[in-house]
Amino acid sequence: MTLRAHIVSIVVAFGGLSVAGELSAQCSVTPLSSGAVVVNSVTPKYFSFEQTLDSWAAVAVRSTAGNDWDLTVFDEAAPSPTCVTGTLANSVTGSGVDFVIGDFNHTPVGTDHVRVNRDVGAGSGYVEWHQGGIPLVPNGAIFTVATSISDVITVFEATLTAGVPYRIYFWHDVAVDAKVLLFKSNGATYWAGRSSAVLVSDNGFDYTPPTTDVYGIVVVNDNGGTGGYQVGVGTCTAPTALASGVAHQTVQTYSFYTFDPSHIYWSAIGARGFSDVGNWFVHASSGGGGADYPFCFSGPLGASTQSNKVNFVIGDFNHNPLGTYYARAARNLGQTRGMVEWDGGPHSLIVNGPRIFRDTDQNDVLETWDVHLTAGTPYTFSFGHFDVDAKLLLFRNSGTTYWGDRGDAVFEVSGNSTYTAPATDWYGVVVVNDDGATGSYYLQVGTCSTPFALTSGTSVSTSLGQLYCSIAATGSNWMGVGVRGLAGDWDIDSWSNPSGSIWPFCFSGQLAASVDVGRVDLVVGDWNHNADGTYYVRPNLFSGDGPGRIEWDDGPDNLAVDGAPVVRSTGSTDVLEVWDVFLAQGSTYGIRFLPTGAALKALLFHNPGTTYWAPRDAAVLEAGGSVNFSPPVSDWYGVVVVNDDGASGSYSLQITNCPVPTPLASGVPAATAAPFGLFEFGQANAAWTAAGVRSAVDWDLRIYSGDDGLGYPVCLDNSLAGSAGSAVDLVAGDFHNLAAGTFYVRPYLVGLNQSALTEWDDGADALPVNGPAVLRNTGPGDVLECWDVTLQAGLSYTFDFRPHDADLKLLLFSPQGAPWKSRSSAVVEVGGITGYTPPASGDYGVVVVNDDGAVGAYSLQVLQGLVSVGGPGAVHETGLQAVTPNPSRGRMEFRFGLAEPAEVSFQVLDVAGRVVASTPERSWDAGRWSVTWDGRGDDTARLSAGLYFVRMKAGDRPVGGARVTLIE
Numbered sequence: 001m002t003l004r005a006h007i008v009s010i011v012v013a014f015g016g017l018s019v020a021g022e023l024s025a026q027c028s029v030t031p032l033s034s035g036a037v038v039v040n041s042v043t044p045k046y047f048s049f050e051q052t053l054d055s056w057a058a059v060a061v062r063s064t065a066g067n068d069w070d071l072t073v074f075d076e077a078a079p080s081p082t083c084v085t086g087t088l089a090n091s092v093t094g095s096g097v098d099f100v101i102g103d104f105n106h107t108p109v110g111t112d113h114v115r116v117n118r119d120v121g122a123g124s125g126y127v128e129w130h131q132g133g134i135p136l137v138p139n140g141a142i143f144t145v146a147t148s149i150s151d152v153i154t155v156f157e158a159t160l161t162a163g164v165p166y167r168i169y170f171w172h173d174v175a176v177d178a179k180v181l182l183f184k185s186n187g188a189t190y191w192a193g194r195s196s197a198v199l200v201s202d203n204g205f206d207y208t209p210p211t212t213d214v215y216g217i218v219v220v221n222d223n224g225g226t227g228g229y230q231v232g233v234g235t236c237t238a239p240t241a242l243a244s245g246v247a248h249q250t251v252q253t254y255s256f257y258t259f260d261p262s263h264i265y266w267s268a269i270g271a272r273g274f275s276d277v278g279n280w281f282v283h284a285s286s287g288g289g290g291a292d293y294p295f296c297f298s299g300p301l302g303a304s305t306q307s308n309k310v311n312f313v314i315g316d317f318n319h320n321p322l323g324t325y326y327a328r329a330a331r332n333l334g335q336t337r338g339m340v341e342w343d344g345g346p347h348s349l350i351v352n353g354p355r356i357f358r359d360t361d362q363n364d365v366l367e368t369w370d371v372h373l374t375a376g377t378p379y380t381f382s383f384g385h386f387d388v389d390a391k392l393l394l395f396r397n398s399g400t401t402y403w404g405d406r407g408d409a410v411f412e413v414s415g416n417s418t419y420t421a422p423a424t425d426w427y428g429v430v431v432v433n434d435d436g437a438t439g440s441y442y443l444q445v446g447t448c449s450t451p452f453a454l455t456s457g458t459s460v461s462t463s464l465g466q467l468y469c470s471i472a473a474t475g476s477n478w479m480g481v482g483v484r485g486l487a488g489d490w491d492i493d494s495w496s497n498p499s500g501s502i503w504p505f506c507f508s509g510q511l512a513a514s515v516d517v518g519r520v521d522l523v524v525g526d527w528n529h530n531a532d533g534t535y536y537v538r539p540n541l542f543s544g545d546g547p548g549r550i551e552w553d554d555g556p557d558n559l560a561v562d563g564a565p566v567v568r569s570t571g572s573t574d575v576l577e578v579w580d581v582f583l584a585q586g587s588t589y590g591i592r593f594l595p596t597g598a599a600l601k602a603l604l605f606h607n608p609g610t611t612y613w614a615p616r617d618a619a620v621l622e623a624g625g626s627v628n629f630s631p632p633v634s635d636w637y638g639v640v641v642v643n644d645d646g647a648s649g650s651y652s653l654q655i656t657n658c659p660v661p662t663p664l665a666s667g668v669p670a671a672t673a674a675p676f677g678l679f680e681f682g683q684a685n686a687a688w689t690a691a692g693v694r695s696a697v698d699w700d701l702r703i704y705s706g707d708d709g710l711g712y713p714v715c716l717d718n719s720l721a722g723s724a725g726s727a728v729d730l731v732a733g734d735f736h737n738l739a740a741g742t743f744y745v746r747p748y749l750v751g752l753n754q755s756a757l758t759e760w761d762d763g764a765d766a767l768p769v770n771g772p773a774v775l776r777n778t779g780p781g782d783v784l785e786c787w788d789v790t791l792q793a794g795l796s797y798t799f800d801f802r803p804h805d806a807d808l809k810l811l812l813f814s815p816q817g818a819p820w821k822s823r824s825s826a827v828v829e830v831g832g833i834t835g836y837t838p839p840a841s842g843d844y845g846v847v848v849v850n851d852d853g854a855v856g857a858y859s860l861q862v863l864q865g866l867v868s869v870g871g872p873g874a875v876h877e878t879g880l881q882a883v884t885p886n887p888s889r890g891r892m893e894f895r896f897g898l899a900e901p902a903e904v905s906f907q908v909l910d911v912a913g914r915v916v917a918s919t920p921e922r923s924w925d926a927g928r929w930s931v932t933w934d935g936r937g938d939d940t941a942r943l944s945a946g947l948y949f950v951r952m953k954a955g956d957r958p959v960g961g962a963r964v965t966l967i968e
Helices: 003-013
Strands: 029-031 038-040 045-051 056-063 068-077 084-091 097-103 110-120 125-130 143-147 153-160 166-172 178-183 191-193 199-201 205-207 213-221 227-234 248-250 254-259 266-273 279-287 298-304 311-316 325-333 338-343 356-360 366-373 378-386 390-395 403-405 411-413 417-420 425-433 439-446 460-462 469-473 478-485 489-497 508-514 521-526 533-543 548-553 566-570 576-583 589-596 600-605 613-615 621-623 627-629 635-643 649-656 670-672 679-683 688-694 699-706 717-723 729-734 741-749 756-761 774-778 784-791 797-804 808-813 820-822 828-830 834-836 842-850 856-864 879-884 892-898 902-909 915-918 922-924 927-933 946-954 957-966
Touching: 045 056, 045 125, 056 068, 056 110, 056 153, 056 213, 068 097, 084 097, 084 110, 097 153, 097 213, 110 125, 125 153, 153 227, 166 178, 166 199, 178 205, 199 205, 213 227, 248 254, 254 266, 254 338, 266 279, 266 366, 266 425, 279 311, 298 311, 298 403, 311 425, 325 338, 338 366, 378 390, 390 417, 390 439, 411 417, 425 439, 469 478, 469 548, 478 489, 478 533, 478 576, 478 635, 489 521, 508 521, 521 533, 521 635, 533 548, 548 576, 576 649, 589 600, 589 621, 600 649, 621 627, 635 649, 679 688, 679 756, 688 699, 688 784, 688 842, 699 729, 717 729, 717 820, 729 808, 729 842, 741 756, 756 784, 797 808, 797 828, 797 927, 808 856, 828 834, 842 856, 856 927, 879 946, 892 902, 892 946, 902 927
Parallel strands: 029 045, 084 191, 508 613, 879 957
Antiparallel strands: 038 125, 045 110, 056 097, 056 125, 068 084, 068 110, 097 191, 143 227, 153 213, 166 205, 166 227, 178 199, 178 213, 248 338, 254 325, 266 311, 266 338, 279 298, 279 325, 311 403, 356 439, 366 425, 378 417, 378 439, 390 411, 390 425, 460 548, 469 533, 478 521, 478 548, 489 508, 489 533, 521 613, 566 649, 576 635, 589 627, 589 649, 600 621, 600 635, 670 756, 679 741, 688 729, 688 756, 699 717, 699 741, 729 820, 774 856, 784 842, 797 834, 797 856, 808 828, 808 842, 879 892, 892 927, 902 915, 902 922, 902 946, 946 957
């Protein structure tokens, strides 16, 4: 070095004058911006920076090749010639990057000053200030940073806990001469040069901090190379033990796990962002230690590092040794939570087995199954998903210890896929939820197998999802084949050809398909028209779980109309039975089906006359009891009985020319077509009851206790009583002396061909002696009405019966003698008022019949004592006779008498004499009558409590009155 050069270097080192030509710039100060590099050739050169963050920060200069720039940081600016004062720290390494670092977690923020000077060479220096504020969270994100000539220094900081061993992870491209340095302050104001670093390395280092504090971590680009580096800090924490099928949520960038496969099945471990945000990798290892953070585990087995989907590693423990294994989930992109899940089995997909259904959501990552495939066999993987981005993947092991990642799958699909296995072995199947959405999916695998030959009348059970079957159909009769699920919904279809379609159908030439829910599904064929031969059926599980039971009946049995009933016991191994029956057009048949104990149904099928296959829902009727059927054409019909629930039970089945009796409802007339009707009623009341028939021609009627004994046309058995006449024929029964039960009514035509009307009254009403009169309107829809009345022996009674317009009759039946009475057995039959003295005490039956079906009305009242009915003297005085009840809370009955026919009305007046309510005027014959008032005014509002007056008018003439009281 020349003397001049030596002087210059001394001057520069102590802040003195520079060489000539640089004097004007010696106190010129350039402000620095954090992260912005300044290329400087002036020496010495002064800079300033304003620190605003409570963080570690540094200012640096990098020398180019052949040059050496040094750097000093000062507290304050000063006048020329020194320009700065208050040295804080300096860095004079001789090459690469010189920098001074400050800990502003303990040092006051503000403006500080920098002087850079070139000690060797004539080239420029790269100056950069970085005010830090970038936290390195232990076991948090590892930063990946791109760097180039314009990057000199980056400052990070990490809060480290005393006594915990940490790994400062660092990696860089070979083109970049990068270093990572660790700084520790003393808890007070701190400034230091590069040489004060606690540790420095170009590939990371281990460090156990002596105190808990915020430490400074610096990365420098010593040669200005272009490339990148990664930096992070962490410690190998104790791994979390995973349970199979239970997802674990993590917020750490690196999370460590153990999993313990204990089943000889395929097993997989995967990771995904909590939803579909973020990118998570997964690594599997055999050793629980021996590697630095962030790897921590040793013996790598596999890693999956695909983008924006579930990453997983899979192992075949049909060949791998069981034991404890280790996994590391790493967040590669994003700041979201991660979901980690391991599935250790044991789950198997059965070829041609049930379809598997799964619900899935953000807590599900993957599920794994084994499936055994045979070499050379083509398989179809049926896969569908709803509202979720799910994928199906298949893995194959060549027969040795095996680990693979997602990219090693034989195939990955989002729908169906076909695959021909190259070798016989257990393959691994994985379904992943790539987006973490809530949805569902189904999965099934199958191949077309050799059909299983069914034997008529012998059921078979299968736990497969579908069973391929054949039936050898010969004969001239109906046949059927059905399936019933134990718990799931099984369907069935029939086909003409044994091949020609891909799985799952396999057969071709579909004939029929039955897709009921939760019952026996069946298909029937009519070999009165179908060709003999081999046919094919496919029972298949549509939804749910559980085996299915299949039965075929080749149906050579016939049901003879009016033949003996078929009686069967049934149970869990019975699905269906089939018969033929010939039915003639124009007849009505009774299908008498009496099931007990099980959910049994009878179905009737009709072929329009050609080759015919049909599902269950094509039945012309389906019933759980007896029904009637009128065939549209004469033909052989198919009858099928199914056991829908597989329970134990029994049934009888018979088809007769006798229709099944139609239930009657009390007081509801039933139209009756010629030549006869069959009805039934259930009598529950201890009262008189009556059933009658009326027509414009002669119909008779008979009551029976049985419905299955005499055959057509009588159809019923055990006759109890009958009635033959020309008007209403009826039979009355005294259930004070008969047991309750079901009874049968057979009205039948005697005269010309014309329909009739049948009615039953269960007699629940009573006529109280001296009670109010019963008022009835009647018309074409009324046949009869029945009451009880209790009479005492030896007392005289008046039956005040007053019919109007229609041909109405009152009949009285005695409790003496047989409990069933025909109309001719009545002790009284009248069309008006009559007296009667009973020979015995008891409950008598009263029946009113409308013999001509005309519109009319009547009143009926039973009074103790005899009343003269010979003329006007029967009632000697016209007037209001009684009001009851009085007082009343509303409804009242106005009882009155008429010495002669009159138009009668009633008015209700308040205490001021105003008419507040009235009844319509009506014509009445001479006699005793009553009218009911509901306590409401003419405006339909209920009258308030108080005193009122009732006035009776005959025509325009007041004929009586009474005071009445309404109460609350």
